[in-house]
Amino acid sequence: MxxxxxxxxxxxxxxxxxxxxxxxxxxxxxxxxxxxxxxxxxxxxxxxxxxxxxxxxxxxxxxxxxxxxxxxxxxxxxxxxxxxxxxxxxxxxxxxxxxxxxxxxxxxxxxxxxxxxxxxxxxxxxxxxxxxxxxxxxxxxxxxxxxxxxxxxxxxxxxxxxxxxxxSDTPLRTYDVGPRQPEAEQIATHLAGLIPDGAALQVGLGKVPDALFAQLHDRKGLRLHSGMFSDGVIGLNGAGALSPDWPHMTCALIGSPALYDWAGRQDQISVTGCEHTHDPARIAAIDGFITVNTALEVDLFGQCNLETANGRAVSSPGGAPDFARAGRMSHGGLSIVALPSSFAKGTQSRITAAIHAPGLVSLARYDIDMIITEHGIADLRKGSTHDRAEAIINIAAPAFRADLTEQWNVIKNRL
Missing domain, CATH: 3.40.1080.10 (Glutaconate Coenzyme A-transferase)
Incomplete structure (x- = not known):
């Protein structure tokens, strides 16, 4: 009994x-x-x-x-x-x-x-x-x-x-990515050009991951290893883009009731613990691992803030540090940070000369290969400190580039 x-x-x-x-x-x-x-x-x-x-x-x-x-x-x-x-x-x-x-x-x-x-x-x-x-x-x-x-x-x-x-019969918590935005679509287009057939891929939640998955339906043999997936994974699986031989995994599926219904019928994606999905050593051993994270702020050194806005704590890094380090160390992998170049209807830049106070750095510059905005790709892999700053300025919103250049000229003379 x-x-x-x-x-x-x-x-x-x-x-x-x-x-x-x-x-x-x-x-x-x-x-x-x-x-x-x-x-x-x-x-x-x-x-x-x-x-x-x-x-x-x-x-x-x-x-x-x-x-x-x-x-x-x-x-x-x-x-x-x-x-x-x-x-x-x-x-x-x-x-x-x-x-x-x-x-x-x-x-x-x-x-x-x-x-x-x-x-x-x-x-x-x-x-x-x-x-x-x-x-x-x-x-x-x-x-x-x-x-x-x-x-x-x-x-x-x-x-x-x-x-x-x-x-209980209380509905499960859900997640709605909301309407698509032109900036997210353009960022996703830049990202899609970096993801070949057979790539191992990590993305999080949000408009950019949703738009990216929609642009990868023509890929073959993709290998998914991530912290969270939302509804976009249904279309990717239905398009035949996933490798049938890879142990796809995530620690959570969070989205609509349709995603939950699909989860109970599918057998390709494992939902498993973070000791498996977020183990940097395990992930770094995956060849061709491409990780896509986002940030609230990126400075001209390539440091990323995922935690504070206007001096207040608004979030936490989650699994981003784990994936960024692993992507940087993966053979043939990439550690990417993708974000809109501005916010507040274009009046404030997410690209800043230095991380604002209180100065929390969630992702170190050593763990980032590329920064992507709707304006392009800053490839940091072979650049000096000065090269990196120039590349990042070039993907900032045009209205802020002159000020960023002026601020960088002050900073670089102190280095």
Whole structure:
């Protein structure tokens, strides 16, 4: 006989003061339990909630509850200042190592699929760090949700593994890339010219990756190895662009319900843990690995800021440092940063003379081969410091190039 189902309120009441709970993000979020936890006092929560996908309801939690996460947003600035939120400045590979060596929470709670005839459940569209934590946490809480597909190529385990079981039909978290933009289409065109048949490819979420996948339908033998994929992977697979012999993998599929439905029917893309998808040594061993990341700001040295805007923390690097280093070291690979040249309706440049205060550098200049904007490609691979600055200025929005050149002339005389 199976375990009886528990209510979310009963699960919330079962935590003692000081208990430490891990809540994974993306589609794994146990949304109903998060709501039930709002009134729990003195809970310690570690989460991998992703901004724009998983809200972090910090103001709804009890004042005595402490939340630790991998991402920052402006809404978390005040809670961090008062000690209610702790930001861990780790990449995904860094957190995977942390989870393997130093992390043993009292419990993990996550969404799983309906069990199959053999009593197995699938973590479905998102594994990220869950398999690592499931192996270490003494208490395991499963929320069975019919909206989570049984993905046979994901991490699957017996339902009997779990100590506590609840049921929910709350829709999974989704991601909408939004309408396409001309700048993203042009950047994708530059990128597509660098991706040959048979390339190994990593992209993230956003308008540029979505546009890029749409432009790669005529490729053959592509090998996918990434952190997250969205709906664009459906068309790429349907076009026959993927290698039938490569172990394509991602740690999460996040997009529309149509993507989740497809995920449960496909057998080419594995959803696996970040200890596999984000291991720089493993990725660097893949020949021809092309990684495409983005940034909020790139300076004339080729350094990239993925974390702050106007002096405030707005995000975190995620897996970008892991992939950038691996792409740089891969034989025949490329580490690319692609971004629009300006923002605020063209009034501000994303290409700057130096990273603005507080000066956080998410990707070092040593880990970048190319910077791409809608205005072209800055190939940094053989350039000196001065050559690189000139190349980057040439792909800035034209309205800012004169000022950038003037600022660089001041900087270079001090080097």
């Amino acid at each position: 199976g375990k009886p189902l528990c209510s979310f309120d009963d699960i919330a009441r079962s935590f003692a003061p000081g208990d430490h709970l891990f809540l994974p993000g993306c589609g794994s979020e146990a949304c109903d339990l998060v709501t039930a936890l709002h009134g729990v006092e003195q809970l310690q929560i570690t989460t991998t909630f992703v901004p724009g996908i998983n809200p972090t309801p910090i103001d709804d939690f009890a004042a005595s509850t402490r939340v630790t996460g991998l991402f920052m947003t402006p809404a978390l600035s005040a809670p961090q200042a008062r000690g209610q939120y702790r930001h861990l400045p780790l990449s995904y590979a860094g957190f995977a190592r942390y989870a393997q060596d130093n992390f043993t929470p009292d419990a993990i709670a996550l969404t799983v699929s309906e069990p199959n005839a053999q009593g197995m459940v699938s973590l479905g569209t998102s594994v990220e760090f869950s398999a690592l934590v499931l192996a270490r946490a003494p208490r395991k809480i499963a929320v069975i949700n019919p909206n989570m597909p049984y993905v046979a190529t994901s991490h699957c385990l017996p339902l009997s593994t779990f100590d506590t079981i609840a049921r």
